[in-house]
Each structure stands twice: as C-alpha cells, then as structure tokens.
Amino acid sequence: MxxxxxxxxxxxxxxxxxxxxxxxxxxxxxxxxxxxxxxxxxxxxxxVACMPSKTLVHLANVVHQTRQDAPIFVRGATARGDVKAYMPAxxxxxxxxxxxxxxxxxxxxxxxxxxxxxxxxxxxxxxxxxxxxxxxxxxxxxxxxxxxASVDTSVPGMRDAKPMTHVELLELTTLPDHLIILGGGYVGLEFAQAFVRLGAKVTVVERNAQVLKAEDADVIAELTAILSREGVQFLTSTTVTSVSGVSGDEVILRLSGSGLTEIRGSHLIVATGRxxxxxxxxxxxxxxxxxxxxxxxxxxxxxxxxxxxxxxxxxxxxxxxxxxxxxxxxxxxxxxTGSPREGGTTNRQIPSVLFTSPELAHVGLREHEARAKGVPYRLAKLPMAGFLRTRALGETTGFAKVLVEADGDKVLGFTALGPAVGELLPVVQLVMKLGLSFQEISGLTIVHPTMCEGLVDLFRSVPPRDM
Missing domain, CATH: 3.50.50.60 (FAD/NAD(P)-binding domain)
Structure with missing residues (x-):
C-alpha cells in the first residue's frame, strides 16, 4: 500500500x-x-458542453445571417440563398x-x-x-x-445504431443530410436550430406533448412556430419503438403516437436527459x-x-x-471558511436561458406553476416589437411577460422570448432577490434604444390590484 x-x-x-x-x-x-x-x-x-455548443450556435447564426442579408449586399440574390457551412472550419x-x-x-x-x-x-x-x-x-x-448524456439502450436496435450524444455531434466534420434529434429539451432545441441554419434537414422527436415540457404553452407555441418556419420539424407525443441502421449512414426510427410510423435520417443524436x-x-x-x-x-x-x-x-x-x-x-x-450561508442551497433563484435565436429567458414562477400552486397573480405581457431595439435589429418576433403578486407588488416570475433577452434577467432578478416592488423597474430611466428599455413598458403595463 x-x-x-x-x-x-x-x-x-x-x-x-x-x-x-x-x-x-x-x-x-x-x-x-x-x-x-x-x-x-x-x-x-x-x-464538451456549454462553450463549444454556444460557439457552434454562434457560427450557425452567422451562416443564417449571411443567407438573410444576401439581398442587401448582392443584387438579385434571394433571401434563402444556397449558403451552407463548411463543417471542418x-x-x-x-x-x-x-x-x-x-x-x-x-x-x-x-x-x-x-x-x-x-x-x-x-x-x-x-x-x-x-x-x-x-x-x-x-x-x-x-x-x-x-x-x-443518457441513452436508453432498452429501445430495440438503439445500441447497434451507435447514436451520437452532444459530445460526438460537436466533433462532426460532415454536415448531416437529415439529423434526427431525440429529445426536445435545451440541448435538442439549440442543436436543432443550429444545424438547420448550418444547412441540414432536422427533425425533433419528443415523447411529451410539447418540447420544453416545463414551459408555459404560449411560450412553446411561439418558439416552435419560429423554429418551424426555419425548417425544424417537430414530432411531439411520439415514442420510438425501435431503431435500425447506423448513425452516420442511415437510421430508421419506428414510431408510435405521432401519426407517422417511420422516419429516416442520416444521423441520430440522443438528447433525452442526463x-x-x-x-x-x-x-x-x-x-x-x-x-x-x-x-x-x-x-x-x-x-x-x-x-x-x-x-x-x-x-x-x-x-x-x-x-x-x-x-x-x-x-x-x-x-x-466559517460563515455558512443561511439556508445554503434552499430558496435560491434558478435563472435559465435557451440559446436559440431568439433566446428564451426565465426566472421564478411560470403561469402554469402559479395556477397549480394556487398562487394568485397579475399578468403583464408585451410583444417584442414593443422593445424598440428589436425593430432596429429586424427581430420583432416573441414577447415578454411578468407575474406580479395579486395583492402585493413583488415580482413572482419573468419570461422573455426575444433577441438577447438573457441580458434582461439580472435587472429582474435583483428586484426579486431584494423583494422590491415591480415599480422600481417601471420607474427607471433606461438608455434608448436598448433591450432593457422595454422592461419599463412591460412593468408599467402591470394591471392595478383588484379593489
């Protein structure tokens, strides 16, 4: 020894x-x-996760923007020009x-x-x-x-199909003809949009009734509409019953629940959990x-x-x-070091951002969670077009919403779907952490035209308390 x-x-x-x-x-x-x-x-x-995947997302956005900007810089170019990424680069x-x-x-x-x-x-x-x-x-x-990343090898043929996880996908030097993504969580959706923008066909297969099952239905409806317009196909309430073939060549997934009984692709990634x-x-x-x-x-x-x-x-x-x-x-x-934080990990804020374009940012209670818990609230909602910066960016799809106490002024939750909305979170988080009134935000003077400026109009639109 x-x-x-x-x-x-x-x-x-x-x-x-x-x-x-x-x-x-x-x-x-x-x-x-x-x-x-x-x-x-x-x-x-x-x-093998956050930083390389966000680098891939950024590069995919560059390809997409090049495609979209073609009519501005090239006479006769179409908005959907034939632009694909060179994957080795x-x-x-x-x-x-x-x-x-x-x-x-x-x-x-x-x-x-x-x-x-x-x-x-x-x-x-x-x-x-x-x-x-x-x-x-x-x-x-x-x-x-x-x-x-976990792979459910109990599905017949899954092990032999040699599916990728995010680790292998981030090493792929050949653009898939058709990438099938099992799982509509954060990893699945970020890669879905990225690979569509890079030039691949993409299908997301999700066993639940909606992707991002924890999110409010109005948020998911808007997000999936955006991604669908870019070419992402969604199969929800869908279970994979068996797999044949090998990822990288051809894979065939047999399905139940979606109306489709079979889907074929060139590559398969499993993003169903960890x-x-x-x-x-x-x-x-x-x-x-x-x-x-x-x-x-x-x-x-x-x-x-x-x-x-x-x-x-x-x-x-x-x-x-x-x-x-x-x-x-x-x-x-x-x-x-001798000064334990009171409560430790309990009751801490759990902010999150989905790095699609537009981003999806959230902190606190969602509407469906508030209803399930019997927490009364006041709701304010503002289209992204009301965040004037989005008009200059040409990215006005999406919205933001805030939940405020029904009989008080504390912020219960905040969700935003729009460009760079992850950067809005700290302002809202600080008010929530300190237990301040939502009016602390609506009363701010914020530089025009920044994304944060839209928070003032959102919080000003909070309905008055019931008398």
Whole structure:
C-alpha cells in the first residue's frame, strides 16, 4: 500500500465548483489543494458542453445571417440563398475556443498553486482517495464528477445504431443530410436550430406533448412556430419503438403516437436527459449515500452522509446549469471558511436561458406553476416589437411577460422570448432577490434604444390590484 499523502482539500472531478474552491482555498487561505480529473480539464462546460455548443450556435447564426442579408449586399440574390457551412472550419473554430479555455485553466491551476492530477480517482475509505497508484487523504474532500448524456439502450436496435450524444455531434466534420434529434429539451432545441441554419434537414422527436415540457404553452407555441418556419420539424407525443441502421449512414426510427410510423435520417443524436456520474468512484467504500435517482445525497450545505465529504454540481442533484455549479461553490466556500450561508442551497433563484435565436429567458414562477400552486397573480405581457431595439435589429418576433403578486407588488416570475433577452434577467432578478416592488423597474430611466428599455413598458403595463 502506498504511503498516504495528506492535503487540506481534495476534489474528485474538476467541475465548476471544485476548481473554484481549490483556487480560492489555495491562493487566499493557504491550503494545500489537489484536483483529480481524468476527463476534460475544468469539467464539461468549457470543453464538451456549454462553450463549444454556444460557439457552434454562434457560427450557425452567422451562416443564417449571411443567407438573410444576401439581398442587401448582392443584387438579385434571394433571401434563402444556397449558403451552407463548411463543417471542418466550424469544428476548427470550436476547437480553437476549447483549446484556448483549456490553456487558460491550466495557467490558473499553476498560478494558484493547485495540483492538477490527471487520472481516475476513487474512494477507498472516508476522505481517502486513490489515483495513479497514489493514496491521498484530505481534511475536506469534494465530489464534482458531473453528469453524462443518457441513452436508453432498452429501445430495440438503439445500441447497434451507435447514436451520437452532444459530445460526438460537436466533433462532426460532415454536415448531416437529415439529423434526427431525440429529445426536445435545451440541448435538442439549440442543436436543432443550429444545424438547420448550418444547412441540414432536422427533425425533433419528443415523447411529451410539447418540447420544453416545463414551459408555459404560449411560450412553446411561439418558439416552435419560429423554429418551424426555419425548417425544424417537430414530432411531439411520439415514442420510438425501435431503431435500425447506423448513425452516420442511415437510421430508421419506428414510431408510435405521432401519426407517422417511420422516419429516416442520416444521423441520430440522443438528447433525452442526463444521469449523474456517481458509479465507479468508490462511494460505497467511503459510506457515501446516494438518492434513488443516483445523485450523491446532500443537505442544504452540500454535506454528504460522511463528515468532511461534500458534493457539488450535477452529481449532487443541483439543477444542471453551470451557473448553479458556481453558486454551489459560493455555498460551500462560505461553509468551509466559517460563515455558512443561511439556508445554503434552499430558496435560491434558478435563472435559465435557451440559446436559440431568439433566446428564451426565465426566472421564478411560470403561469402554469402559479395556477397549480394556487398562487394568485397579475399578468403583464408585451410583444417584442414593443422593445424598440428589436425593430432596429429586424427581430420583432416573441414577447415578454411578468407575474406580479395579486395583492402585493413583488415580482413572482419573468419570461422573455426575444433577441438577447438573457441580458434582461439580472435587472429582474435583483428586484426579486431584494423583494422590491415591480415599480422600481417601471420607474427607471433606461438608455434608448436598448433591450432593457422595454422592461419599463412591460412593468408599467402591470394591471392595478383588484379593489
């Protein structure tokens, strides 16, 4: 048995929260820290998820805009000119972004004097980990192993079809003739629009009655209408009963529920959900408990069932967003430095943005959630054309809406579908966090013509309280 090496802090996985914790504890608190990672440096977001996918989305938007702007710059050109992406160049640009981020993170690890250990780590006991034949113990150990795309191999033929996940799709150097996407969540919709704009035919197959099942019906109706006009085909309330063929050549999906019994495509991606990466890391050896869904069981301060061991991010069941992983870092840092955040992870805001064009931004209660909970509200709604900036951009489709207390003035929820509406969230979030009146926004003087200017008209249109 190797001689144990002791650290103040050990992270199993280099996700958002873990690397930030290690950097802070080392550089600001003088702790001896190590981060163990066998996969992408700094977790999935910078390397195989958020940043590369948003780079792809951006490049797809450039292709789309070039296509749309053709009549302005080229006499006789049509609005739907024959413009397709050169995929090797797209992937090369994506790789440049990823490589740049990886190099930046490697530099930070060195500057912060945090040891980055490349290898597969696993618990062999409480607060004891092995990696590369080394035995490491820590006063504090954090699990940040993330999640991975799940593929339902119980569907006949699915395994043999070798479907892609987002990881493989982001390496594709050949534009699909017909990309079939299983799943109408965030990943599925962003890729659907991106690949249509890049020049592929795209079909989204969703088992629920609508894509983004958590969203309000009016939002989804508008969003799917926009994507449909661009060429995305939607098959909702549809189940895949079997698959034949191989992705990259030809795949045939047999269906039930949609009226269609079969659909053929050249490529297949599965984007139906994610599962926590908690197997094969020795949690049983350490006595660390899991939830029925397979996440590491934690309390509101992210403590596991073993003292001194914590879990953060996707593997701990936190909402699957990088910015929530960042908040997990703040919660745990506060605890480790002696000033625990009251309530920890409870009652925190969960903002979200779908990076289609237009974007879909949300925070707080949705209308259907308020109705289900019996929460009375006042509703204000403003078409995107009322956000005057959209007229200059030529992107007036969509709308924004806000829910305000029926007998008070606090903001309960906000949703917007429009260009760059993710940038509107902080203004609304701050008012919600501080429990201020919606009139704090309607009373602002905001620069014309910015997108935020439209918030004033939206919040001014909140109906008066019932007398």
């Amino acid at each position: 190797a001689t144990a090496e002791h650290y103040d802090f050990i992270a199993l996985g280099a996700g958002e929260a873990a690397k930030l914790l290690a950097w802070d504890l080392s550089s600001k608190h003088g702790k001896k820290c190590a981060v163990i990672e066998h996969g992408p440096i700094a977790g999935a977001c910078p390397t 797209v992937i090369a640009q994506k790789k440049a972004v990823v490589d740049g981020l990886a190099n930046m993170f490697l530099g930070i690890f060195a500057d912060k004097k945090v040891e980055l250990i490349r290898g597969h780590g696993a618990f062999v006991g409480p607060k004891t980990v092995t990696v590369n034949g080394r035995l490491l113990t820590g006063d504090t150990v954090v699990i940040n192993t993330g999640s991975k 599962t926590p990466t908690t197997s094969g890391i020795g949690l049983d050896e350490a006595g660390i408990k899991l939830t029925p869904a397979g996440h590491v069981a934690v309390d509101e301060q992210l403590c596991t069932s073993v003292a001194g061991v914590f879990a953060v991010g996707d593997c701990a069941g936190s909402p699957y967003f990088t910015h929530i992983g960042w908040d997990d870092y703040r919660v745990l840092l506060a605890s480790l």
